[in-house]
Amino acid sequence: MHKPFPKLWLWQLLLAALMFGLWWALTAGNILPPFFFGEPLKVVERVFAWFSSGAIWEHIGITLLETALAFAIGTLLGLGFGLWLALSPTASALADPYIKAANAMPRVVLAPIFAVWFGLGIWSKVALGVTLVFFIVFFNVFQGIREVSPVLIANARMLGASRRQLLSHIYLPSATAWVFSSLHTSVGMAFVGAVVGEYLGSSRGVGYLILQAEGAFDINTVFAGILVLTGFALLLDALVSFAEKRLLKWQPQHTERAGN
Template identity: 65%
Template sequence: MHAPAAPEQKRARKRVIDSRPQLLALQAFVLLGFFMLWHVLTATGLLNPFFFATPLGVLERTAKDLATAAFYRHLGITFLETVLAFAIGTVAGIVIGFWFARAPLVSAVFDPYVKAANAVPRVVLAPIFALWLGLGIWSKVALGVSLTFFIVFFNVYQGVKEVSPVILANARMLGMNSRQLLRHVYLPSAMSWVFSSLHTAVGFALVGAVVGEYLGASAGLGYRIAQAEGVFDTVGVFSGMLVLTLFVIVIDSAVSAIESKLLRWRPQTSATVSTH
């Protein structure tokens, strides 16, 4: 038998709050340990600093880049490409995912073509998009959209399909029309799936932008990494990778914040306890 247990829920939440500093401390310890190991391996010559750079060198280069205005121009271009790819791919994935899930005939007809399109290696598309759209931002946006669309599409499609037939039957018995079903049944069911896919889609949107810049561009973080690689500047390459990592963490944190506000209705796992 399952019954709400408010005191237990409060205690569980308190444990989560109390454990937050410990969690952050452990995460910082792991990061510090990684940099210390990297420093020891390069300082002792077990790893060649020419090929693996040094953590101090990478941090110094990153700090130096962050102090220059030109760096933010490249960062802004990559950010714009990422946001556009993420927004277009997400909206298209949600709309088409809902459409396919609610139209079985359309889904059956286009199923093999969707799977075939998803199977195409995206790196192959990068030069094609560059040929079609030029070396500006839109070829990078198109590559990012091709990566994010399918992630969101399949999650939304599955989320709508997972709606309980019992809930649908009860909603129809209450007199809900198609629009009300979409708003009160299908959307809440799919929202968890949508946000689950968005955390992955953010990273892939950035990958699309950076790969496109790497293969052909005149600005952007991917362009900077390609330039550094071209002159065997390993420190510059690792510095660019560090900035990209921080970039993704910031965007993903923003998605998590939006998710926590929009999905407050989701029950906490600690909200119920089992009693026998």
Template identity: 65%
Template sequence: MDAIKQARKYQFKLRIWQFGLLFAVFFFWHVATKPGLIPAIVFDNEEQAAFFFGEPLVIFSRIWDWFVVNADIYTHLWTTLIETVLAFTIGTVTGGAVGMWLALSPFAAAVADPFIKGLNSMPRVILAPIFAVWFGLGVASKVALGVTLVFFIVFFNVYQGVREVNPTILSSARMLGADKRQLLKFVYLPSAMSWVFSSLHTSVGMAFVGAVVGEYLGSSEGVGYLILQAEGVFDINTVMAGILVLTLFALILDWIVGEVEERAMRWQPRAGTGTTLKGGF
């Protein structure tokens, strides 16, 4: 009971410091960009700081208009969400399947090795214009770009996770008569799961990047499209508002992945303990 109280107290203290730091950042931003509050130091006049970095109060007002007054951002958010979820799902499934297959097939892995390395070393963002030509300016081109970003993250983690299976556990399972399907279900998949979930936080971010970059390069909907339109008229406040919305959106997606991980990995021992499992089982 004392441990629970201490944990809650620590979490409360942690949140206070986090919100305090966030407030300090926005306060400094406001003071540095509000004309007349401090003398112009870096720029020639006091208006230039606001032009280049935006004003927090104006930015928050723009976000309020998007969500409450005009309520015109939801269509764009939905488009970006669909692109992100599709890219994340397809990239995770295909990356995991290929990673599992090559990890269990040494000869196939040796054949594919130079091709995998070559594709992984390629800056995949440059594929965005090609995907736009192939799939058009709709959702498909953004999903394709996101898949290329997610695939290799999951692939390498699954591949490494399967290769890192404890030889003693593997030998014991074989001695007990486990066939290939049972080895896959009870040995290889559990070993790969922790590696997969460790990569999902990065993967969802990359899927998000793929969607936004694709929208930025060519689209008619999405938060990236809103930012592009604002940038075209040098509206830094709208650009910053879009960036803040995207940041919050990404944090929510990352939190969802964390919750799924917490529930899916309840069987895994907590760090520093040998017997206590997540969830108290």
């Protein structure tokens, strides 16, 4: 693979600077009203103030905790149900229409219900994240198990594998590989669940900060919140890439996933 041009990162940085410059010029020159579009310098200042005072950490901590819990619980549930339904044709035939319906439903509308059930603390956000993560993992595992090569199964059976050994040596590792292939998407979804949950009603978290600022028409703080969220989303994604490399070392280096 050859690089499109040398020092790509430098140009990428320049592009970011250019965008901020454009934003600044448009709002400072009053071509775009700063009241609605914010002022980049004040946004940066706000972000800086958050970090220098340390006030932001409590909120980031909450949001990341919700993300982690939603991801862990959603993945475990998805893995369990995926394995179970993939290996039991009767159960999967029975559950099929309901799973399709539950997946088709826009699950964000569940947020108010979760708020009623679990209160305004972290658990209503975790629940929303779980509903988002669950289906991604579930469908990946389900498909992955269905597509395990019959030759692998036949070979293991000829080598004397019992049903339980088939599960632990073939189905489970195969399913785990599929969970990892959807890791980027599911971690992202857990984050979305946490932030949207906070935005819809909470007392802490980055989503809460954005909600508060919006209520006060403080558009700069809204942008600052978005900037912080984006930064941490990128950080999570890098973390996932790192984990992927460590845990899937048996896989041939696949081409970088496209987009997202």
